[in-house]
Amino acid sequence: MDEQGTSPGGLTRRRLIGAAAATAATTALPARANAATKPKTAAAAQSATADVVVVGAGLAGLTAARDVVAAGRSVVMLEARDRVGGRVLNVDLGNGVVTEGGAEFIGPTQDHIAALAKDVGVDTYPTYNTGDNIYFRNGMASRYSSSGPLGPVPPDPTGAVEAEKAILQLDDMAKTIPLDAPWTAPNAQEWDSQTFETWKLNNLVTPSGRFLIDVAITSIFSCEPRDVSLLFVLFYLAAAGNESTPGNIERLVNTGGGAQERRFVGGSQLVPNNLAQRLGERVVLSQPVRRIVTEGGTVTAIADGYSVTAKRAIVAVPPPLAARIDYQPQLPALRDQLTQRMPMGTVMKVHAVYPEPFWRAAGLTGQAVADTPPAQVTFDNTPPSGRPGILMAFVEASAARQRLGASREALRRDVLKNFSDYFGPLAANPTSFHVSDWQEEIWTRGCPVCFTAPGVLLDYGRAIREPVGPIHWAGTETATFWNGYMDGAVRSGERAAREVLAAL
């Protein structure tokens, strides 16, 4: 782990899953499902047959495989990376300290990731949220309570009031969105004809109100308000709930009571890792699928050194990567053009490590909202033991795009300047500094999730989950609850497994 940081792919424990781990924890699964794969050891091309081939061993694919296996059907998974977890990735900060390079939080109504974590023995603990947050704007830091009766309200009377009004308005609009078909909402055409930026400019007038809404959008989507459709924003916040609790924007952005409420003991990647352990040899790593051939009643996924022929396939990778697989026969045009229109957001996560979380002694949560790029949203990512202290920040949207491929030293300098502005001079000298740049990850190519520009949901939305012959689609981008989150990934895997099992 070098001081300047590397891409997340370089930071994980390698080959966690493989021949040595393959026999662990598979006893609870039906015996029939155990013999489907050959161990991935030889260099020559190997092949296997199974009832179902799953492409991509992130949470969606792993969950789908779990359910297919539980129903007594055989599965082989082909994963491009030498690890499982996709956008869920533990990062080793040295000395046994683990944090997350990607998805890390879990919150209320995220029932499916919660159930999975419980099932695979991963506990949660509260995100540190005691004391005051920092609001840094126009060069001045001010404090505000992280736990007011209305949730945390930044100390900016004009902006906060206007932003709160806008949020209630968005929540109301979101109530009209059918989650499985947002393009059929009564105002779908109007809302998918404009950027979120246009809506913001038409509905907020104060610079600070607009600023607060900007921060909400960039921190949710890792894109600029101008990049994303108003309809997609409304769909996404409507999806931040479950069957009995409507979604809203507060649940997306809040720590206490919101999507950032809790974290996973040992790091979120323990969830996919433990699930993969159960699946054992069914998970074949380092096999990027290049081609999927449907013929004669079977579907074959062909990777560089491994091919799997099955009755059904579940492709559980994000749309822009699914687009890069060579399908024979080619996919329907509507599906192909959809995948030309679902770009990934842009985000780097940065971590600074200190001997202790010094900000806590000053009564600070470590959470900041700021108008100063690159680090405009921060969290206390200190492990449950309370040592070492870790400040995490998201570098998002334009702030990230401007720094793609740029000097890591300059990024470190700029982030530490931000941290010092927010939390005082002790922040200037971390013991180490780490960058997780998802744009450099060849098997993700951005983070946290795909979004759509105006017009895409209206004309292409219906292709997002529609199976193509024996090919089914999973991944958090296909979820109708918690789209873009770990919970959505798990739900999408469960849904894809149901589709496949109904067809087998």
Added chain:
Amino acid sequence: MDEQGTSPGGLTRRRLIGAAAATAATTALPARANAATKPKTAAAAQSATADVVVVGAGLAGLTAARDVVAAGRSVVMLEARDRVGGRVLNVDLGNGVVTEGGAEFIGPTQDHIAALAKDVGVDTYPTYNTGDNIYFRNGMASRYSSSGPLGPVPPDPTGAVEAEKAILQLDDMAKTIPLDAPWTAPNAQEWDSQTFETWKLNNLVTPSGRFLIDVAITSIFSCEPRDVSLLFVLFYLAAAGNESTPGNIERLVNTGGGAQERRFVGGSQLVPNNLAQRLGERVVLSQPVRRIVTEGGTVTAIADGYSVTAKRAIVAVPPPLAARIDYQPQLPALRDQLTQRMPMGTVMKVHAVYPEPFWRAAGLTGQAVADTPPAQVTFDNTPPSGRPGILMAFVEASAARQRLGASREALRRDVLKNFSDYFGPLAANPTSFHVSDWQEEIWTRGCPVCFTAPGVLLDYGRAIREPVGPIHWAGTETATFWNGYMDGAVRSGERAAREVLAAL
């Protein structure tokens, strides 16, 4: 050629270029350039070396190859299809009648495609534009002159006046766009923060004014006004000119004096076909490039059965297809994310063939503008001989998307209903009917050109032409004049060749 139509790939003469044609017309080229390739005959994988490998034998790639060869350097081109021309494709309507399934027109200031056509011996003739156009709206057809002093002005006083005012406003805004860097325009941020639809709703109030502007946008981009950034629209119309003549929207949409003014005798594909004949065996067909490897001072393009190692590569395929090549090492993140954000438009071209162009006798040009999908913009595509009569229509944007994968019989019925509404009952019974569906073309996946949604030019525009090591980018999407047109493709090939020659 079946009555119901097939995809354009099925309609061309196969293997026009190959061993039999390879020796033709190469004598004017430097001898050094002739021996670079091996003939593509064996089934086993072949390899070649050259100074430059060109990926994609559309107009851009062919032009680049021409210029590299003319400078005494060797070239091998790898083309995925079994033909050259890309989005330029002759369609055989039977009985020796040829029309175009893709790009067909040439107009004033398109000097580079004009020079190329002249060089390879392809003449032009005027698009039929004598008499009145049809304006069909709210169920009623009316006629208007195709050659008024202000150009053709639809007979809708309210709408025409308002649309004309909007057009002048757009032309004025376009004058502020630097063609090589539209993201640096003084109002770039404002204009790239909104859809064209938002601008339209804010600047036009009459339904018929908005309708006329809608038709202009969908016929230029084959996308909906809600899909595309205002800044991109302004860039595109600013690019509809040359070094001495500023672009404007009139030149894009007009027939007389505009981009639809003339056509190519024998069909536009004769231009790339004739150029490819000159390049001879350097053009290797049916070799989709899957991987491009840069190492040790060379770059190798690897297709299914052929690989070429060179000093420089020119990738001359549209961005969404360039994204699907596996680059080793991977491309910079900014470039990769750009290619996630440049979708292809959506368009089918339909042709109905009649014994004669019966509408001419009625004083009609065969050109119509209508509010009735699917065929809302039509042309007289009759060959210069005047027989048979051919009506062509573009089916675009949502009208096309709704019909992707749908019944060809229903499309034929709906188009012929449109044609009958516009040109009378004789239009109901063509002798044949043909559909060119570019969305089904696996090596194009849409047409006529890629566009950008809001936010993309601002944050990603600078990656469109920037070379990556020895890899250079061509294609009409990289052009600064006549972006999206054949002329832009030719210009982009010339520019890429200059880059490569300067580096060799």
